[in-house]
Amino acid sequence: MSKVLWIIGNGFDKNLGLKTGYRSFLLNKYFAPGETNEYRDELVRRLDTFDPKSQSDLWSDLERLLGEVSQYYEDDVDLFHETFEDIQRQLLEYVAQEAGRLPNEFPPAAIDEFRESLCLFSRRLEALDQIEAIPEVIPSENAWVSAISLNYTNSFDSLWNSAIHDEKLNSVANGAAVISFYPDHLLHLHGVVDSSGNGDSPIFGVSDQSQISSSLCSEDPDFIELWVKSERNASLLRNTKGQMMASLVSSANAICIYGCSLGLSDAYIWKIVGRRITTSATRLYIFDHELPDRRTGSFRRFQTRRKDLIDSFLKAAEIKEPDKETAIKHIVPVESSKIFKFDSLLKLGV
Template identity: 25%
Template sequence: MNITYIVGNGLDLQYGLKTKYKDFYEYQNKIYTNKKKNEGYSNLIYESLFSDKVNNYENWSDFEFSIGQLTINNVITFYSEDERNKFISDFSDVIDDLRNYLKQEQNKIDYKKYKIDFEMTLNNLRNELPAVNQSVIDKKYNDNSQQHDTVNILTLNYTNVIDRLYELSEVKFLNKLRNNNFFFYINAPIHAHGTLDICTVLGVSDETQIAKNFTEEEKEALIKTLSLKSFRENMHIKNSDIIKNSDIIILYGVSLGKTDKYLWQQIAERSVDSTVPIIIYNYVPDFDAGNPLRVRSMYKKVEDKFIDSIDIELQLKKKIRENVIVVIGKTIFELIEE
C-alpha cells in the first residue's frame, strides 16, 4: 500500500525555523530599503508589497497569489514587452532573495542532535484520527492485506531540512497496523517545487491567476506547472505519479492556498476515483477540545477550505467531504534526540 504525506511550511515551523512569509517580509523590507537608497535599485513587486502596510498575507500562497494579482490589477502596464520583461526580472530577484534567506534558516538546526521519529507517526496513524474515522484505515488495510507499506513524502518546502533529518532517521521498521511480519518503508523526500539549489519554483497555479497578455514563454516563469515542465526533469510527472498511486493521502502543514490548486485538484480526483481518504492535519495552538460546537466548526472549516480550493462538480462535493478526515491540534514527524 502507498501512503503519501504532503508536507508544507508548517513542518519547518514545527522544527523551529523562522520561515513564515512575515519573517521574510520583515527581513527583506530592510534590505530592499537600503538597496533602493544606496544603489538606486527598484523592484515593482517589492514596491507593491512594502508600500502596503496593512496587507494581511499569512501564508506563502497569499504572497504568490498577490504577485499574480499585481499583474491583473496593472494589466495596462504589462502590454509593453519591456515592462513584462522587467517584471519577470524583478520576480527572479525575489526568488533569489528568498533562496538566500531560507538558506540561512535551514542551517540553524543542529542536525547531528536529532532524527525524525517516523515509527511513532506511522504506527499511530490510525489512533491519531477521530474515533469515528478510524474504521477507514482498518478498511484500507483489510483491502490491501499481506503486503508492506511504502511511504512517500512530497514536500512543498524548498529547504533541505527534512532531507538531512531523513538521512539520520530509521526509515524501515515493523508495521504494527498489520498482524503479520510486514514493514513500513519510507522513501527519500521529493520536493514538489524544487529545492534552494535546484529549480526553486515560486508562482501561481494557472493562467487565470495572472494577466492575460503574457506570452507562452513568459508564463513559464510565473505558473508553477509550466515552470516545472520547462525545467525538463519531469518533476511535474513525478509529483502526479505519486498522487495517482496513493492509497492514503495525508496533508500536513499546508495552507491549502490557491497557488497550489493544481495539486489539490489532483488529490481530489484521486480521492473520488479510488475512494482515497484525505487526512488533513490542522494546526491549532493550545487546542481546547472541550467545546463540541467549536470543534465541529473547526472540522467543517477545514473541509470547506479544501473543497473551495478545487474545481469540482456539485454532486462530487459530498463524496469529497466524506473522504476528508480532519485532525486538529496534533503533530507528525516529531524530532527525537540522538
C-alpha cells in the same frame, strides 16, 4: 499493497522552529531595517499601499500577489520579471539562512517521533476516525511510504534519511505478523536550496493562467513558462516532476497533507488529489494547526474550522457538486498537534 503519501508544506519547517513564513521573510529580509532595494521600492509604488506587517505567513499569499500585480507591469514586463526573480533570490537566501539553524544531527527521540508520526499516524486519530479510516497497512502486507515536499529546505529529507534503518522506515508487530513500512519516493516538487542560498530548480509562481491578472501576460507563452509552476517544471526545466507527483497521488491509498495552506497557487496539486479521493476509496487526512483539540471542549471552534478546511479544499481542487458528497466523506481533518511533536525535542536558538 498499501501506499501512504505525505504532502509536506512550510508548516513542517515552522513546527521545527524555523521562521520560514512569508511575513517573517518580509520583516527579517525583504523589508529589514537598513535594506535598500530599487525593485522593492518600485513594487510598493505600483501597488500604492503595501504594509509588510499586515501580511500573513503563507507563501501562497506572495504567489497570489505575483499573479495579481502583473496587471500593473504591462508597461514594463521585463521589470516584472526582474522584480520577482529578485524576490525569489532573496527568499532562497532567507530560507537557507533559517535552515542553517537546524542541528547537523537530530536527537534520536526526534527521529523516533518523526518515524512514528509518518508511519503510524492513524493510531493517533480519534476513535471513530480510526474505525472509518483506511489503515496504513493491510495485515500481513507491507506498506510503502512516499512524500512530496513543497519546501525548499532539506529538513524533511534529513529526518526521512535518519529514520531509515535496514531499508525500512518502521516495523510493527500486529499479532503474529510483522508489518514493514518501506520508503518509496521523496519528491521535491518545487526544488531545493543549498546552504549558500542557491536554488536547484526552484519553482515559484501561480497554479495556472487564470491567476495572472494581466490579460497581456496570461496569453504570453514566455510569461507562462516562467511563472506557472507546472509549466516551469515541464517546459523550462524539462523535468518530469509534474508527472511523478500525479503518479504518486494516483497510486496512494491514503494521502496526508501537513503544513500546507491549501492555497490556490498550488491548485494544480489539489485538483489531482481531489480526483483521487472522488474516484477511489482513498482517504485524505488534512492536518491543521488551527484545528482545536476537541477534548478541551472547543466543539464549536472545531466544527467551524473543520468546515472551513473542507470548503477550502473543495474550492482549491475545483470539485463539482456531483462529487462533493463523496469528497466530503473521504476528507478527515485532524489536529496537527497529534503528530510531529518536536516541541520538547528540538531547542533551536532564536
